[in-house]
Amino acid sequence: MVRRAEQYIAAFPDRKLAEQCPADVERYLTELGQRSELKDWQFRQVVDAIRILFELAGVEWLEQVDWEQWRASARRLEPSHPTVARDYEAGPANPDADSSDDSNHSFAEIRKTHSALLDRVVKTIRVRGMAIRTEQTYVHWMMRYIAFSGNRDPSDLDVTHIGRFLEHLAVDRRVAASTQSLALNALVFLYREVLGREDLDVGGFARAKRPRRLPTVLTHAEVTALLDQLDGVHQLMGSLLYGTGMRLMECVRLRVQDVDFGYGQILIRNAKGGKDRVAPLPERAQDGLRDQLARVKVLHENDLAESYGEVYLPDALARKYPDAARDWQWQYVFPSGRLSRDPRSGSARRHHLHESALQKAVNRAARAAGITKRVGPHRLRHIPSECRISALNDRQSESSQQAAYAAAVHSG
Known part of the structure; x- marks a missing residue:
């Protein structure tokens, strides 16, 4: 130091x-x-x-x-991060987990032995346009299944092996019902969509009990106390999550062109289900957002002066529009304070802030505010409609209030 x-x-x-x-x-x-x-x-x-x-x-x-923002910039996006994972080889949902806890076979060994099958899985998922998180999760559970079965080829196994694996998860591993369902969905996809086993009929097996859980909902006073404990860019991000109903990844991936001050709205692209939607932009957050964009523009201009300034573009946009990666409109609203070098192309890019930074900031703010509920960024979406509207009413026009009400009802 x-x-x-x-x-x-x-x-x-x-x-x-x-x-x-x-x-x-x-x-x-x-x-x-x-x-x-x-x-x-x-x-x-x-x-x-x-x-x-x-x-x-x-x-x-x-x-x-904003010291916390700079500390948050220390963590760069790993190759398995959902923003950039499409550009890299598929891997388990947790790349740090080198081995499965279901057998002595490591994920590296399984990937080497069954690389052709796993490549078929990835291609099938991407042809169907499924989310990268789904791809990572399915590949992870397929490798867990192969490890449990002694590293055998899944095409040589039948429904009894699937049932044993699912029972192992429920009885021995004591996983939640939702986790067991994820594993089941992954294996059904493997056998029906990849291996062509249309006649697959998973018989009876021990299912994990699915208890009914109520969501954690913060009161308006708790949200106010929580946001007051946040500083700098984290406070702005938290305010946007609360005021617009955006999800965490939708917020960190926000780009300059998606913010429309004229219409008072934010265009959320490639949201859950691969769909786009529009969220109202609270007037209370507009000044802070303008200041943030002004700082980002200066940062981008400095990057361009140093022959940097590229940003990650999804799908085939980088090939279709070669110069778009340096355009201002494609830059992230919440960029990292440091550049990341692509290990394949060698180009230096400025990615968005890692989502874990806001997660940790919200957890610290909740403790500082004395909130005893389990609090994370997603909890800012679990706000009763009347609470969300009361927070937006102070300075919004009537039309903005109506748009906010519609978005609040839609977000639950």
Whole structure:
């Protein structure tokens, strides 16, 4: 930590700490973020060292730097992340889990032995346009099934083996009913859609009990206290989740062209089910969103000046529009503070913030606000319609209120 602080001081040889400002810190971190060799923990260490340095120096502007946003930028998108996973080889839902707990066979061994079959699974899923999360989950449960069956070819197995695996999950592993259903759906897809076993009839097996659960719902006062404990870009993101009903991944993947201040709305692309929808943009969040876009534009212009500025484009858009990756309209509204280098192409891109940053920020804010309920970003969507509308009524026009009411009812 001392060495990191010394490196920062050496970057400004002619200026004392008391003479510096937040712009100097952000410029230093931005330039540091262009160094792809820095590991995540090293970048986070730099941010912490600089914050402690200026805290000890007693500067008045310490809280003007969004330290949490910079710490959140330390984590880059891994190849298995749902935003970029289509560009990489398929893998288990949790790439860090090298081996299955159902046998002594590792996922790496299973993937090597059954690579042709798993490639067929991935191709079949992508031809049908299914979500990347579904692809990852199905591949994961198929490999768990193969591991449980002694690394045997699934085409040599029958419904009795499926039943044993599902019973093992319910009886031995004690998984939830929804988890067992996921495994069943994955295996039915494997046998019917990939292997062509239309006559597959999964017989009776021990099903995990499906208890009825009530969702956790925050009151208007709890949401207000929660948002008050968030700072900087996390507060803006939390406000958008609450005011628009967006999901977590829909928020972090938001692009500049999707924000329409003229109509007071946000276009959410490729949402659940692969559909687009429109959400109302609360007037209370518009000033903060404009400020955020202004900061992002400066960041993007600096990237372009340094021969960077590319952003990830989904599907085949990068081939269809070669210059679109550098266009302002395609940039993320909530970008990471550092660049990520694609291990295949070698190009440096600025991805969006990792969703775990907002998840951790909301958890910390809930504890600070004294909320004893289980709270996460998704809980901001579980708001009674009258509570959501009362939060938006203060400064919205009548037409915006009607749009907000329709969105609130639609989101449940």
